[in-house]
Amino acid sequence: MKKNLLLFAFFVSFLNCNLYSQIKEMIPYQPSKTEILERYKKALLLDKAVKNTVFKTSIRAQWQSDGKSFWYSNVLKDSIIEYILVDAGKGTKNILFDEPKLRNALSSVTLIKTPQKSLVIDSLNYDAKTSSIALKYDKNYYQVKLSDYSIQKINSLSKDKTKYPSLNRQWQRWNSFQTDSISPNKKWLAFIKEYNVFIKPIAGGNEIQFTKDGTKEKPYGSLAWSPDSKYAVGYHITPFTDLPVHYVLTSVANTTRGELHSQPYKQPGDPFTTYEMYLFHIENQKTTKVNAPIIDFFDAPELHWRKDNPNYFTFEKVERGHQRFRIFEVNTQTAETRSVIDEKTNTFIYESRLFTHYGKESNEIVMSSEKDGWRHLYLIDAITGKEKKQITKGEWVVRSVDSIDEKKREIWFSASGMNSNEDPYYIHHYRIGFDGKKLINLTPSKGNHLVSFSKNKQYYVDSYSEPNVATIIELHRTSDGKKIMDLEKSDATAYLATGMSLPEPFHAKGRDGVTDIWGIICRPADFDPNKKYPVIESIYAGPQDSFVPKNFMDRYTTEMQSLAQLGFIVVQIDGMGTANRSKAFHDVCWKNLKDAGFEDRILWIKALAKKYPYVDDSRVGLYGTSAGGQNALGGLLFHPEFYKAGVAACGCHDNRVDKQWWNEQWMGYPVGEHYKEQSNVTNASKLTGDLLLVIGEADENVPPESTYRVADALIKAGKTFEFLPLPGVGHSDGGPYGRQIKRDFFVKHLLGVDPPSRNTNELNQ
Template sequence: MKRYQRFFELTIILLWLSTESKAQMASFAPYQPSKQEMLANYRRAQLMDSLTKNKVYKNTLKTCWQKGGNAFWYCNTVKDNVREYWLVDVQKGQKRNAFDAEKLASGLSAQLGKSLDARRLLLDSLCFDKNNQFLSFKAEKSYFQCNLNDYTCTKIESLPKDETVYPSFLHSWERWNSFATDSISPDKKWVAFIKNNNILIQPTSGGQNIQFTNDGSTSKPYGAIAWSPDSKYIVAYRISPVKDSLVYYIRTDVPNTTRGQLNSQPYKQPGDPFTTFEMFAYRLDTQKAIKIDCPVLDFFEAPKLNWRKNDERYYLFEKVDRGHQRFRIFEVDSFTGQTKTILDEKTNTFMYENRLFTHYLPETNEIVRTSEKDGWRHLYLKSTLKDTEQQITKGNWVVRTIDSIDVKKREIWFSASGMNPEEDPYYIHYYRIGLDGKNLLELTPQKGNHNLSYSPDKRFYIDAYSEVHVPTKFELKRTSDGKKLMTLEQADASDYLATGIRLPEPFHTKGRDGQTDIWGIICRPSKFDSTLKYPVIEQIYAGPQDSFVPKSFMGRYSEMQSMAELGFIVVQIDGMGTANRSKAFHDVCWKNLADAGFPDRIKWIRALAQKYPYVDITRVGLFGTSAGGQNALGGLLFHPEFYKAGVAACGCHDNRVDKQWWNEQWMGYPVGKHYEEQSNVVNAGKLQGNLLLIVGETDTNVPPESTYRVINSLIKAGKTFDFLPIPNMGHSDGGPYGRIRKRDFFVKYLLGIDPPQRNTNELLTDK
């Protein structure tokens, strides 16, 4: 009897499990809308774009500081376009209404002879006197002064001038400053110029020319003259110029013409030669030329010269070797022409030029610079007189920018990310540290992505911070110790969220190595049913020059969210090979742009589906523009088992066809077999999924031929695809029409629904 009872119990359990399994399968059925539902999705996406406009209040704050730096005003635009004007006393940490809006509107109306709405006054350039008795401002394209005792307004000719002199502060600089000099010597006694390809100088008071060179020619002219600060030397170059080859495009629809117009532009591609520079110094006292004992400068332009203070026969200049694997700083003795190598750094992969910051401190004969030689981008202090270098910052985090250096206090101000292990490692925070690497002070300890703006004298700063799903907060702080003085504003997103929109959600999981966190965001439809499985669309841009997933609260209806409204899960991810993480993380892109972080991206989306069963990884598409266009097609070609549909706009599909400066930075020099092996043009025959190619015919960034070469390869391989060329459009995702076609493409190939018949205005006529 027990045996039959056990059999009965097992039968019941199996039936229950079978029923439960069917229920689970039913609960996660693929989202497959009807045609009518799909049209409703389109209408809702369009309606949400309208409903969400201007629904987030106080998400930006522009401070206008008053004379003396102890007060500032700002204006909020809130619900119904009402404007609030606030005056902040930074010493007291208090704010108040800048004026009585009703009284000011009345006084200004009397002056203008027309009625003004006190709730929506449009004022600019507010300036208070030191006792806050008079207010000057700009309104209606004129200037006025208002007596705040009785609110009588008087028209004035101009606003009061602020005579306060503040010290200048640096803001994130790049090493490659353009070469620039004045033709007139610093002592104003001489003018230098080029005549018949040779160097001459002439007294500014008039008189006989002095010709320093006579062997200049059209093929080897002299140029790029720079004076020493003491006016005793000229530095110039014998130049071997290279004329860049042309790329072409045709404007097919030029107004008032019946023929297409052929256009061209000089365009340097990987492997193309560079103009070279031989450095010389010329002494005015002896009129003697000195050949500088340094390598020919064969990459980029003539460098900026950094002269030693109080001993101006010496100067420093920088040289990076082509291929981006060696960086040097030379010191030149203009008197002898001899050079000394101050710094020589090499790498087996690449140095990222745009993040290789150097700042010269002539007062102390030092250089503050960044380097990734310990595996992370950090600050270093290099002596130019001694063979010593000290690391200023250390740790498994990244210096993002340098704001300023206080030579007297021996302090440096910078931003960084990744120092707080419990946060998204891309969140930017701001810091101050001594040049000796001591006394690190975090100016922005609160969790979030920060953006600082300082008072003109830098005694105070406004800290704005947020996350993609957390609205912005604005705080006034004191620079000396980072102390918070007051909260100025908190963005109000209540009306925005009341529309039903869903904020993006951050998500992270381990990458291909099983150790490194990969971060991204996910957008869902506002009408979202968690019992259904939704197709995934990835917005991709894997350019190694930066990271691209948004980190701050946007407060607007993004394209990702708008596409999600049609019935998709839309994601964006920063995979390995992009910037702002460790050197090893970045190095994945080296000679390997086709990788595009795909192993991390695919793993991330699979992990997302593990967490959220409504993510359908059997229907995954991707889209991108420029390098993202290259990535979008690359996903289809190199990972067809995962990506089923892609839209590639103005892609740099072959790195040999695209611009030199970008591609050699990551793919290296000389151009090798790996360029060809990773080309979308060469690999086009591997296409299995559905593809839409978009290109603007007047693209001057990535030559349109890059896309057309892919098309030719696809045709030769017998592949089917969609193509949208757009007349007279430059480097773009296709503009409004291209974005419409992109959405229709994914609706057709990922949802299996015919998109709206736009020729018959189906979206307008169908109910």
């Protein structure tokens, strides 16, 4: 009996200990005023302590004319700069010059003693044959032999005039395209006079007037020559002048009056200038209207002439509403057109990510499409419009095209999501044939990669890292991707010695229960795992990209890490509706910007709290700027059961008020009732949480009235909120002052303690 009683007492004691432990773990972190003051002071000290503790996170290779050597500089502790010379052919690297000797050489010729701090050189040529350097110093140029450091003044640095393989840039295709006013054969000059088209012989002679109906209200313009100089292409233009938006600067020096500023600003639904295409025939002096749709979205397009038959050219047209992309071919003999490519979608075509490359030696087009559900590259017959080959394929995304080699029929591109064992957003670089074969991964190591090719593309520098893995920088050979040598590696030892931790990547299932949602976590340096800390989400759900930092010591994590030191778990997440995943993942945003991936974000934070009991998912706030400002308020309005406090800076709170090009891309055209229904202004009366609105009065990106309309609606609904207008500030989170007020806001509303009073200098008492 006694034994049983002892066992029972032990069992009760065991239960009580575990119950106490569980209760202890569940204690919400709610610091006292004294403790929070200490946290502010420690956070400030940490911000200072971590500066200049991590080095060698990137290099900028300065390739030399020999095609195999380059130099770069490293900024080290105490602002010491070292200059490194690399010979890619030999696989060696050395200090570029003896700095004391170079100092003495420069002092001897300038008769001025050089500063004791490291020399700062940004322009330098290295000559391996003569073992000398030419450099710019103090606005003058010098040649220095490295064998004896003899020096002489020179007039300038020589320029490398070698023609290198060009890189393909995904240019802004919708800027108005024009050729030189002089014809390619240098015989004709095309110009606009009194709103009409004139062409005259350069050698002398009378000008030829091709049009007579051009007026100020409807002029001709945007002329472009055919490569054989037989035609000029131009447009009868109906201009539309964008209406202005305004803002008032309230604190202008030397005046007692506010200063009104205005700028043209196209909003969703506003008309565009239109272009009707015409051909101007030099031989018979004939003007012909092309039987083509009026271009009523963006400007005059670039023309692509067939090399084998200059009587034909193609141009691209995106329909307003972003649901149809076409490539038209024009027959200059008949002025008739036909559709070569006609791609349609029920949601949207992301026009800024469209890539097209027109073969110079063949009638082929390499173009991107998401028609199979992922962004991939296709080889198209430019005459028939038929698909010759899907070049890339799989459940991954082509991110960009670096270059195309038509002779070798190779494409150099970057992609993400191909490696199943890592974050699907990590970028890798590849080479592939036009036939979709011989795929080579130039950057196989795990991590997010940034590649920089030599001018002749024989070598490349590969920098890769993860948010919690230091940067490694390597030199590779392009032909087979083989690593030649290690260049640099970052070291976070000094950073971690301050007590700070690196952000932790974390993923959890999204709303469909299948798709992984990725984000990062930042913790206080001294967090206690037995207490539960409020969560603050840094949010930006703009559909134009993905936003969670993927690199080591990314500058965007600095504010998150600093904010966490006040006693928060700070996170950032890419939910559905953002880019760089599947088409279905992205399509969530279509006519649905208020969604902002919140279902995925909430599930992610709940999964985080399940894994880490010190994460308090009952106290969650969020903050953001621009589209993130819209999202921050949207979280409070549409998910009040989860988000309790938010700071919304310069938000595009009503998509009818914001810029046309961004909002119509995602919300569609024409402007329908869904714009109004999803507006933060329309839904302002739903506010139940704590809100801080921040607006810069000089915002030229998102009109300030977007935020003021929210404030007006909140006032009319009798809601309580905080409002921070910033005189003279543009599109911003408010800068240092705005970030200070944001921190105070979350301390008050999520930690339940008054922030320090700066009016009484409480932090220094």
